[in-house]
Amino acid sequence: EAGVVQSPRYKIIEKKQPVAFWCNPISGHNTLYWYLQNLGQGPELLIRYENEEAVDDSQLPKDRFSAERLKGVDSTLKIQPAELGDSAVYLCASSLGYGTSGTGELFFGEGSRLTVL
Amino acid sequence: KNQVEQSPQSLIILEGKNCTLQCNYTVSPFSNLRWYKQDTGRGPVSLTIMTFSENTKSNGRYTATLDADTKQSSLHITASQLSDSASYICVVSANAGKSTFGDGTTLTVKP
Numbered sequence: 001e002a003g004v005v006q007s008p009r010y011k012i013i014e015k016k017q018p019v020a021f022w023c024n025p026i027s028g029h030n031t032l033y034w035y036l037q038n039l040g041q042g043p044e045l046l047i048r049y050e051n052e053e054a055v056d057d058s059q060l061p062k063d064r065f066s067a068e069r070l071k072g073v074d075s076t077l078k079i080q081p082a083e084l085g086d087s088a089v090y091l092c093a094s095s096l097g098y099g100t101s102g103t104g105e106l107f108f109g110e111g112s113r114l115t116v117l
Numbered sequence: 118k119n120q121v122e123q124s125p126q127s128l129i130i131l132e133g134k135n136c137t138l139q140c141n142y143t144v145s146p147f148s149n150l151r152w153y154k155q156d157t158g159r160g161p162v163s164l165t166i167m168t169f170s171e172n173t174k175s176n177g178r179y180t181a182t183l184d185a186d187t188k189q190s191s192l193h194i195t196a197s198q199l200s201d202s203a204s205y206i207c208v209v210s211a212n213a214g215k216s217t218f219g220d221g222t223t224l225t226v227k228p
Protein backbone atom coordinates (compact mmCIF):
# COMPACT_ATOMS: atom_id res chain seq x y z
CA GLU A 1 0.00 0.00 0.00
CA ALA A 2 1.37 3.39 -0.96
CA GLY A 3 2.08 5.82 1.83
CA VAL A 4 1.49 9.55 2.02
CA VAL A 5 3.17 11.21 -0.94
CA GLN A 6 4.42 14.78 -0.85
CA SER A 7 6.10 16.99 -3.40
CA PRO A 8 8.40 18.69 -3.85
CA ARG A 9 10.85 17.25 -1.32
CA TYR A 10 12.95 20.41 -1.41
CA LYS A 11 12.21 23.97 -2.46
CA ILE A 12 14.44 27.04 -2.36
CA ILE A 13 12.86 30.40 -3.09
CA GLU A 14 13.53 34.06 -2.47
CA LYS A 15 11.40 35.95 0.01
CA LYS A 16 8.16 37.38 -1.28
CA GLN A 17 7.87 34.60 -3.86
CA PRO A 18 4.95 32.16 -3.78
CA VAL A 19 5.34 28.43 -3.13
CA ALA A 20 2.98 25.47 -3.15
CA PHE A 21 3.20 21.99 -1.67
CA TRP A 22 1.17 19.00 -2.72
CA CYS A 23 0.04 15.98 -0.73
CA ASN A 24 -1.62 12.73 -1.72
CA PRO A 25 -2.87 10.85 1.38
CA ILE A 26 -3.25 7.13 1.88
CA SER A 27 -6.23 5.83 -0.04
CA GLY A 28 -9.34 5.77 2.11
CA HIS A 29 -8.01 8.13 4.78
CA ASN A 30 -10.64 10.80 5.27
CA THR A 31 -8.57 12.98 7.60
CA LEU A 32 -5.65 15.02 6.26
CA TYR A 33 -3.28 17.26 8.19
CA TRP A 34 -0.65 19.83 7.33
CA TYR A 35 2.06 20.37 9.92
CA LEU A 36 5.00 22.75 10.14
CA GLN A 37 8.19 21.46 11.75
CA ASN A 38 11.12 23.63 12.71
CA LEU A 39 14.53 22.11 13.42
CA GLY A 40 14.68 20.44 16.81
CA GLN A 41 10.96 20.83 17.45
CA GLY A 42 7.87 18.72 17.12
CA PRO A 43 5.35 19.22 14.33
CA GLU A 44 2.82 22.04 14.78
CA LEU A 45 -0.62 21.69 13.24
CA LEU A 46 -1.50 24.18 10.52
CA ILE A 47 -4.79 22.73 9.30
CA ARG A 48 -6.85 19.56 9.57
CA TYR A 49 -9.38 18.37 7.01
CA GLU A 50 -12.20 15.90 7.45
CA ASN A 51 -12.91 14.93 3.86
CA GLU A 52 -13.01 18.28 2.03
CA GLU A 53 -13.94 20.36 5.09
CA ALA A 54 -11.31 22.27 7.03
CA VAL A 55 -12.34 21.48 10.63
CA ASP A 56 -9.34 23.08 12.39
CA ASP A 57 -7.43 25.92 10.77
CA SER A 58 -6.98 28.01 13.89
CA GLN A 59 -3.15 27.90 13.61
CA LEU A 60 -2.99 28.68 9.90
CA PRO A 61 -1.62 32.21 9.23
CA LYS A 62 -4.39 33.13 6.87
CA ASP A 63 -2.82 36.35 5.70
CA ARG A 64 -0.24 34.40 3.68
CA PHE A 65 -1.11 30.71 3.95
CA SER A 66 -3.94 28.94 2.19
CA ALA A 67 -4.89 25.33 1.71
CA GLU A 68 -7.44 23.36 -0.19
CA ARG A 69 -8.53 19.76 -0.45
CA LEU A 70 -10.63 19.39 -3.51
CA LYS A 71 -12.81 16.26 -3.74
CA GLY A 72 -11.57 15.22 -0.32
CA VAL A 73 -8.42 13.51 -1.58
CA ASP A 74 -5.29 15.47 -2.60
CA SER A 75 -4.41 18.68 -0.86
CA THR A 76 -2.33 21.75 -1.65
CA LEU A 77 -0.75 24.15 0.83
CA LYS A 78 0.26 27.54 -0.53
CA ILE A 79 2.33 30.37 0.89
CA GLN A 80 2.16 33.78 -0.74
CA PRO A 81 4.29 35.75 -0.20
CA ALA A 82 6.93 33.67 1.58
CA GLU A 83 8.94 35.20 4.43
CA LEU A 84 12.33 34.22 5.82
CA GLY A 85 10.67 32.77 8.90
CA ASP A 86 8.70 30.31 6.78
CA SER A 87 11.82 28.19 6.25
CA ALA A 88 10.86 24.83 7.74
CA VAL A 89 9.69 21.34 6.86
CA TYR A 90 6.05 21.06 5.87
CA LEU A 91 4.66 17.65 6.74
CA CYS A 92 1.45 16.15 5.45
CA ALA A 93 -0.23 13.34 7.35
CA SER A 94 -3.40 11.33 6.96
CA SER A 95 -5.47 9.08 9.19
CA LEU A 96 -8.67 7.07 9.20
CA GLY A 97 -9.95 9.41 11.89
CA TYR A 98 -11.81 8.71 15.09
CA GLY A 99 -15.25 8.43 13.64
CA THR A 100 -14.44 5.16 11.93
CA SER A 101 -12.71 2.00 13.01
CA GLY A 102 -9.38 3.81 12.90
CA THR A 103 -7.44 4.77 16.03
CA GLY A 104 -6.50 8.14 14.63
CA GLU A 105 -2.92 7.02 14.06
CA LEU A 106 -1.13 9.54 11.89
CA PHE A 107 0.74 8.42 8.80
CA PHE A 108 3.23 11.03 7.65
CA GLY A 109 4.77 11.84 4.32
CA GLU A 110 8.49 12.53 3.94
CA GLY A 111 7.92 16.27 4.14
CA SER A 112 8.73 19.25 1.96
CA ARG A 113 11.73 21.25 3.11
CA LEU A 114 11.38 24.94 2.33
CA THR A 115 14.29 27.36 2.37
CA VAL A 116 13.47 31.04 1.94
CA LEU A 117 16.45 33.24 1.03
CA LYS B 118 -3.09 24.60 27.85
CA ASN B 119 -2.33 21.06 26.74
CA GLN B 120 1.39 20.37 26.84
CA VAL B 121 3.80 17.50 26.23
CA GLU B 122 7.28 17.72 27.73
CA GLN B 123 10.04 15.29 26.76
CA SER B 124 13.35 14.59 28.38
CA PRO B 125 16.18 14.46 27.86
CA GLN B 126 16.40 16.80 24.88
CA SER B 127 19.27 14.75 23.51
CA LEU B 128 21.06 11.57 24.46
CA ILE B 129 24.20 9.80 23.30
CA ILE B 130 24.73 6.12 24.06
CA LEU B 131 27.00 3.33 22.90
CA GLU B 132 25.73 0.62 20.62
CA GLY B 133 24.28 -2.30 22.56
CA LYS B 134 23.33 -0.20 25.60
CA ASN B 135 19.79 0.40 26.82
CA CYS B 136 18.15 3.79 27.28
CA THR B 137 14.88 5.29 28.50
CA LEU B 138 13.17 8.39 27.17
CA GLN B 139 10.58 10.28 29.21
CA CYS B 140 7.34 12.04 28.31
CA ASN B 141 5.16 14.07 30.71
CA TYR B 142 1.85 15.52 29.58
CA THR B 143 -1.02 17.66 30.74
CA VAL B 144 -3.41 16.80 27.89
CA SER B 145 -6.99 16.35 29.02
CA PRO B 146 -9.26 14.57 28.42
CA PHE B 147 -6.79 11.86 27.50
CA SER B 148 -7.49 9.56 24.58
CA ASN B 149 -4.21 7.90 23.63
CA LEU B 150 -0.45 8.35 23.60
CA ARG B 151 1.86 7.44 20.78
CA TRP B 152 5.59 7.33 20.32
CA TYR B 153 6.95 8.16 16.90
CA LYS B 154 10.45 7.67 15.47
CA GLN B 155 11.68 10.29 13.04
CA ASP B 156 14.85 9.61 11.10
CA THR B 157 16.75 12.64 9.83
CA GLY B 158 15.08 14.05 6.74
CA ARG B 159 12.10 11.69 6.96
CA GLY B 160 8.58 11.85 8.31
CA PRO B 161 7.68 10.41 11.73
CA VAL B 162 6.72 6.74 11.89
CA SER B 163 4.57 5.29 14.66
CA LEU B 164 6.22 2.89 17.12
CA THR B 165 3.49 2.29 19.69
CA ILE B 166 -0.02 3.43 20.53
CA MET B 167 -1.38 3.24 24.08
CA THR B 168 -4.84 3.94 25.40
CA PHE B 169 -5.91 4.80 28.94
CA SER B 170 -6.27 1.17 30.00
CA GLU B 171 -2.86 0.04 28.74
CA ASN B 172 0.24 0.47 30.89
CA THR B 173 2.82 -1.25 28.73
CA LYS B 174 3.25 -2.12 25.08
CA SER B 175 6.18 -3.56 23.19
CA ASN B 176 7.31 -3.37 19.59
CA GLY B 177 10.45 -5.43 19.18
CA ARG B 178 13.24 -3.73 21.15
CA TYR B 179 10.97 -0.78 21.99
CA THR B 180 8.80 -0.90 25.11
CA ALA B 181 6.49 1.94 26.05
CA THR B 182 4.91 2.41 29.46
CA LEU B 183 2.07 4.65 30.51
CA ASP B 184 1.02 5.87 33.94
CA ALA B 185 -2.23 7.70 33.35
CA ASP B 186 -2.47 8.74 36.99
CA THR B 187 0.81 10.66 36.96
CA LYS B 188 0.48 11.49 33.26
CA GLN B 189 3.86 10.06 32.41
CA SER B 190 5.11 7.74 29.69
CA SER B 191 8.48 6.27 28.93
CA LEU B 192 10.03 4.61 25.92
CA HIS B 193 12.69 2.01 26.70
CA ILE B 194 15.05 0.90 23.96
CA THR B 195 16.88 -2.36 24.56
CA ALA B 196 20.21 -3.35 23.02
CA SER B 197 20.46 -0.21 20.94
CA GLN B 198 21.59 -0.31 17.33
CA LEU B 199 23.12 2.36 15.12
CA SER B 200 19.82 2.53 13.22
CA ASP B 201 18.08 3.66 16.41
CA SER B 202 19.72 7.07 15.97
CA ALA B 203 16.74 9.34 15.40
CA SER B 204 14.37 11.75 17.07
CA TYR B 205 11.67 10.15 19.24
CA ILE B 206 8.48 12.16 19.53
CA CYS B 207 5.74 11.67 22.10
CA VAL B 208 2.25 12.57 20.88
CA VAL B 209 -0.75 12.75 23.18
CA SER B 210 -4.25 12.92 21.80
CA ALA B 211 -7.32 14.28 23.50
CA ASN B 212 -10.83 13.14 22.67
CA ALA B 213 -12.09 14.31 19.27
CA GLY B 214 -8.67 13.85 17.70
CA LYS B 215 -6.71 16.89 18.89
CA SER B 216 -3.04 15.83 19.13
CA THR B 217 -0.26 17.59 21.01
CA PHE B 218 3.34 16.86 20.03
CA GLY B 219 6.43 16.98 22.19
CA ASP B 220 9.64 18.45 20.81
CA GLY B 221 11.28 15.04 20.76
CA THR B 222 14.42 13.46 22.16
CA THR B 223 17.33 13.19 19.77
CA LEU B 224 19.08 9.87 20.27
CA THR B 225 22.54 9.23 18.91
CA VAL B 226 23.89 5.68 19.06
CA LYS B 227 27.65 5.46 18.62
CA PRO B 228 29.66 2.36 17.71
